[in-house]
Amino acid sequence: MKKHKMLQLSLALVLVMSLFLTACTKKEVATVVSATPAASMAAVETTAPSAEPAPTAPAQFTLGSEPLSFSFYGNYDWWVTNQWGGDSPSKWIQDNLKVTVTPIQSGGAAVQKLSTMIAVNELPDVILLDRGPDVEKLVKADKLVALDPYLDKYPNLKKYAGESTLNMLRSEDGKLYTFPNYYTQKPNGNAGYVINTKIYKALGSPKLETFEELASYLKMVKAKYPKIVPLEVDVNAGGVYLFATGFEENYPITFINEKAVPRDDKLTSLFLDPTFNTTLKYASQLFRDKLITQDAFTQKSDQVYEKLKNGRVAVFVSGDALNSKVLEAHNFLKQKDPEDGYMAIWPIHKDGVSKDKVFPNSFASQGWNVNVITKGAKNPEAIFAYLDWLTGNEGQTVTNFGPKGQYWDTLDADGAPIPNAKWTSTPQADKDKEHFGSFDWAGNTAFLDGTKAKIDSALPEDQRSWSTTQQLNVMWKTSLNTTExxxxxxxxxxxxxxxxxxxxxxxxxxxxxxxxxxxxxxxxxxxxxxxxxxxxxxxxxxxxxxxxxxxxxxxxxxxx
Structure with missing residues (x-):
């Protein structure tokens, strides 16, 4: 899911939008399919003959009817789009649906990259970005395609996201310009604390629940393993904001993202909030004691993951603690030593705060982020049709579990893939090399999470997905609905x-x-x-x- 969403306070995406009024778009686009609405035949059978010929319905784009391509850009510093066709899902889509995607990378500098594309009038066909002012600025600059005309022709989005969610996504002019990613009515998220299991066991597996216990454990790590980072807090120290969720009950990270805390039926200053104050004091003390990353504000994401992969991190706290790079690090360590690797723990909290009211993860019905189609696209309807296919059961299955015949052959009554013998016999580390899910920009959380849980529960424990196990055991249990x-x-x-x-x-x-x-x-x-x-x-x-x-x-x- 959604690198929910999540702790990108340092990202400052709003700064780039001041340039949008001068922006222009370009590029070519993708072509794709969706199912034909099924109500038309019933309408023909029940409607009286007309004296005039019935108007012809607009033609529906059929996926695979012709080759198509479109450019895609993920507007995040850390986002890297893999080469299209380099894995089994995208290769199957390219071969069978004739869809080709040209990735545009941020290069670790999303704000600057987007500014440059705007300056030279070369907006990508599709942009994946956060909801809010970024999108509205593009709308007011008349750079985005309204999606309303496609909702009934290609019904998956409307069917699975629902009218209420789509209405929450509408812009000020009442139109829908965004296609949500990982929309949901159920808890999700990847934020939290992950510990190195080998180091933890070597230090006696001490109790690790409160902030006092965390500080004590980090001091033990520092004393015994001087070359190990006791607590890695991710780029720009983004992980420290998660501390706030443990210093007060029902205090989601959303309050920090919004820079506004609800008190007495109004939103108040984050800077004057006692919980935020305590959070930064705790982080500052850990920093002074050299228990957290000393280069937190200068390191790049690649450096963070390299430390994780080499086993040089005792505790990792992040808004995206289960992403594919962390999974890769876990598998790398596990292959070398079965006792090594990482494991999610219940979020740390202050003594006296109920552990069941600590929520480092949050979710909203609109999901994590959104796709927008720019007016430079040659065939925006085809792109929408592809996204609509992608968010349906087939698209979710192909991108997240591989094409039919690889790791599954049949579907169950709910349309979910049933793993075959190869799925069971193939080591999880090998399956993870396929980077399943990396091309899923229209995540259907209910289908995806339900399918993952169903598949995992049927497997022996040693064959279960590491990420799914951590999500089921911890992350999704510590997620709060913040749609409001x-x-x-x-x-x-x-x-x-x-x-x-x-x-x-x-x-x-x-x-x-x-x-x-x-x-x-x-x-x-x-x-x-x-x-x-x-x-x-x-x-x-x-x-x-x-x-x-x-x-x-x-x-x-x-x-x-």
Missing amino acids: FTNLAPSPDSPEGIAATALQDIITKATAKAIYAKNDAEVDSILKEANDSAVSQGYDKLLLFKTTKWLENVAKVKVQ
């Missing part, structure tokens, strides 16, 4: 939108300063200064705006 906190972002051109842009830079700098602080008093001073700076940029007005939107969402969610 979606769509709170203002238009980037509005006073509130300008304040939101400034706020992103303020919190990024304040977090770094606080972690580098010499003592708790300095953290207090840094956060007060950050709040004053934010207020001077219009933070109070932004909070009022978000409060209004939030309360509107609360009313909508109650109705649904």
Whole structure:
């Protein structure tokens, strides 16, 4: 799922959108299919003859009827799109559906990359990005294709996501421009804490539940393994924000992402919030004690994964702790030593906080992020048809479990693949080399998670998917529905939108300063200064705006 979604506070995607008014698009596009709506025959049988010929329905694009290609760009620093046709799912799609995708990479600098593409008038055909102001800026610049005309012709999205979810995704003009990825009504997420099992056992498998116990364990690691990073907090120290979810019950990471905390029926300043204050003080103390990554604000994601792969991390805390790179690291260590590898643990919490009310993961019905089709695409309907096929049972099966005849031959009554003997006999590490799911940009969470759980439960324990096991045991059990906190972002051109842009830079700098602080008093001073700076940029007005939107969402969610 969705690198839910998740802790990309350092990403500052909103900065690039100031350039969008001058943007232009280009490129060629993909062609694809979907099922034909089934109600037409019934309508013919029950309708009285007409004196005039019935109007001809618009032709539906048929997947595989002609070759097609489109460019795709994932607008994240860490996102890397694999070469199309290099694995069995994309090769099958290319050979059987005549679809070819040309990846465009961010190169670790998504903001700059998108700015460049805009400057030279070369927007990709499809962009995968976060919901909110980024999308709205493109809408107002008239760069995106409205998807409403395709919803009934290609019915999978409407069928599986549902009207209420699609309505939550609509832009201010009432139109739908986004195709959601990993939309859901069920808990999901990959955020949390992962420990190196070999190191943990060597240190006596101590109790690891509270923040005090975590600090004690990290000191043990530092003392016995001086070359090991006790706590890896991911790029830009993004993992430290997860601490907040354990310092207060029912405090999802969403509050930090929104820079707004609900108190007494209104959204209040994150900088003045006691829980956020405690979070940064705890992180700062760990940093001063050299228990967390000392180069957290300068390291690249490749360096993080290299440390994990070499077994040089005792505890990893991240908003995407189960991604394919972490899985690769786990399998690499496990192949060398069956006692080595990684395991998710229940999220750390403050003594007195109920462990069952700690939620490092959050989910919304709209899912993790969204695809948009730009007006430079030659055949936007074909692209939509492909995405609609992708989000259906067949598309989800091919991209996540391989094509028919590889690891499955038949489907069950729910349309889910039934693993064959090869699935059981093939080591999980070998199956993981296929990078299943890497080309799934229209994740249907209910189908996918249900199928994974069904397949895994039928296998012997030593053959089960590592990622799915961690998700079932920990991650999905620690995920909170935060649909009411979606769509709170203002238009980037509005006073509130300008304040939101400034706020992103303020919190990024304040977090770094606080972690580098010499003592708790300095953290207090840094956060007060950050709040004053934010207020001077219009933070109070932004909070009022978000409060209004939030309360509107609360009313909508109650109705649904």
